[in-house]
Amino acid sequence: MNNKPKIVVLGAGYAGLMTARRLTQTLAAEEADIVLVNKHNYHYETTWLHEVAAGTINPNQARFMLSDVVNPNRVRLVYDVVSEIKKDEKRVVLENGELTYDYLVIALGFETNTFGIKGMAENAYSIVDIDSSRLIRDHIEYQFAKYKTEENPDEDSLTILVGGAGFTGIEFVGELVERVPQLCKKYDIERSKVRIINVEAAPSILPMFDKDLVSYAMNSLENRGVEFRLDAKIQECTEDSFIIGEDNEEIKAGTIVWTGGVTGNSILGKSGFEITRGKVTVNGDMRAPGEEDIFILGDCAWVMNEAEGRPFPPTAQAALQHAKTCANNIRALLHNEPLENFYFDDKGTVASLGVTDGIGSIFNGTKLKGKSAATMKKVVDNRSLFMLGGTKILLKKGKIRPF
Missing domain, CATH: 3.50.50.60 (FAD/NAD(P)-binding domain)
Incomplete structure (x- = not known):
């Protein structure tokens, strides 16, 4: 027994x-x-899902099989x-x-968490797991293909609305500015026809960073085509729009993604x-x-x-x-x-703004911007892979390629 x-x-x-x-x-x-x-029979890197959703990495890069890192002789796996x-x-x-x-x-x-915003749960996509992220990627590309093939395409169908300017929202739009030019080239669509709009109820983005880094992030993203609507509370999400602000302004879009909570x-x-x-x-x-x-x-x-x-x-x-x-x-x-109590060893925070850009505050408050932050972000991602899966998974899935 x-x-x-x-x-x-x-x-x-x-x-x-x-x-x-x-x-x-x-x-x-x-x-x-x-x-x-x-x-599922796999683990996925939650902090990579925004890249899957934008289409800048393959879904399989962001996941690995549990049986590859867990010894079945020691751990019984139940799916x-x-x-x-x-x-x-x-x-x-x-x-x-x-x-x-x-x-x-x-x-x-x-x-x-949609915070009770009317229509958000029913009408917006959310970056939750591999499947939901892949669905967003496919939907965005479908909008480009549809626009190209329709005789009288809807100009708003190429607008991508992102609700929320926290970590996921900002990293997602950072990937979108990398992905959109690729899609424009693939479907022969002018870049100027595509809008990426980030809507946030607070007066600023990325509350975990100081004003200097936030200013850098906003300037970087705006220079690459992101539009920010700050201090703009979302009143409702319809099938094809956000209703925002006290004057109930409507912003139409072909893709709506909620990252706000x-x-x-x-x-x-x-x-x-x-x-x-x-x-x-x-x-x-x-x-x-x-x-x-x-x-x-x-x-x-x-x-x-x-x-x-x-x-x-x-x-x-x-x-x-x-x-x-x-x-x-x-x-x-x-x-x-x-028993011991939890002690948080804070190694800092880094946010990507695309493949070669980012911001960060590491160790004792050292600030990073641009390529140095983007490089550190890849170090952080690779460290997570190594801790969870060891050298085998790091070499197989890691972000070890140069810019």
Whole structure:
């Protein structure tokens, strides 16, 4: 009879996959059974999805098979969708079965948050996963092909509207300014006929960067054809437009993409966890409040920065560090040792503005602009690949080619 404790990890994003890998490194095979549950048989780099959506990289570059990086002799892979977590019964209900657990790690990622904007969920595309990103790429190209073949094409069909000027929105338009000239050449369409419009309710873009870097980013993107509509609240999203501002101005478009917000997985609320803005505010040791055996990581968790009285930013960098703390604490529980609290080692933030441009603030506030930032962004992306998949995946999928 198998009396080994069972550790079930839900989700193979940055936090979940890293947790499973670190558990195999910190625990001997006889110490625990490890199960990793994921909807797909692959992991995808969430921070690369804007490139897939714009069409500047192939979808397959942004993902790799779980079986290539997880030892099946150490981790049981279950490809299924989580329906509910029954905490009182220590049971996870899946679409095609169920699992019991002794320790549970919830790392189910994010869902789109439209903040109740009328019509947004129904009419806009969102960059959520590989499939949704590929759909955006295909739709944009379809608009070009349709424009070229129609006798009286709609001039607005070549307009691409992007709602939200946070990380994803700005990195997405940065890729679009690279992709649009390629599509114009392919379909013999004048570049001037294509509009890329970024709409943001706040007075500025990229709130995580200082004014100097924000100014550089805006100038760079505007010089390459991006139009910004700031301080412009989106009142409604119709099938082919945004209605914005107090005067209800309508901006028509053939492609509408919402990047303005995400929230934690809705399974959390359905399963009885206390939610704050879609996420669970976890304890310092990454456990859910009141739970001895449930850890919540990544986009599902608010981890408080006690010094500043607010949560740490929910980034891929943080998610990978959540995993380290979680794996160490599960090992500590198995060995009756004291648990550690999460410590965020902030290595900085870098945003791409296309293939050869970007901005960044790294280490002790060192600012980067232009090619140096773009190079650092590729270093960050490659580091993530290496941490999750090792040298094999880095060489196979990494951004190691020169500009």
